[in-house]
Amino acid sequence: MSTLNLTINKQDYQLDNLDSRTTLLDVCRQHLKITGPKKGCDHGQCGACTILINGRRVNACLTLAVMHDGDEITTIEGIGMPESLSALQQAFKDNDAFQCGYCTPGQICSATALIDEIKQNWPSHVTTDLQNPDGLLVQEIAERMSGNICRCSAYPNIIKAISQVLENEMNDSS
Ligand code: FES
Secondary structure (H helix, E strand, O other): OEEEEEEEOOEEEEEEEEOOOOEHHHHHHHHOOOOOOOOOOOOOOOOOOEEEEOOEEEEHHHOEHHHHOOOEEEOHHHHOEOOEOOHHHHHHHHOOOOOOOOOHHHHHHHHHHHHHHHHHHOOOOOOOOOOOOOOHHHHHHHHHOOOOOOOOOOHHHHHHHHHHHHHHHHHHHO
16 A cells, blocks of 8 residues: 555646556546546556656556656546547547547557657658558558457558648648
């Protein structure tokens, strides 16, 4: 049992007498009622629980909450809400990038980090056609999103939504 201070979506929380074996996913969902991160497999296989920790995507079911004292944790609620959608959330909506929606919070958290990863690491000399489903960058997106499973198989539209936002961001920064 321990006392833990967490910062989630820029809000501070104190948890007293927390069983130190509690995962970050269970702390969010059961203790704090932050239910955006979903529990699918609870074994690191589906990505439904993906959240951001210091900007990096992490499966919340695989990490203990006590390891994150002082970290900056962001769930889908911190990325955007219905009245203030992020560009990526809007693109998912515009492109029908979901069906049942269960995996969507994890997909969007993962894609949010992916966009930063690609922007930082994509070699500037490599040109690519985002409209081309066989294009290099589209393949890169598919590979980097492979940890997020969609049981409804909305993959083509998920990739289209991410490509659209990435293209806009790359154009804005060029
Ligand atoms: Fe965490 Fe499936 S619930 S990866």
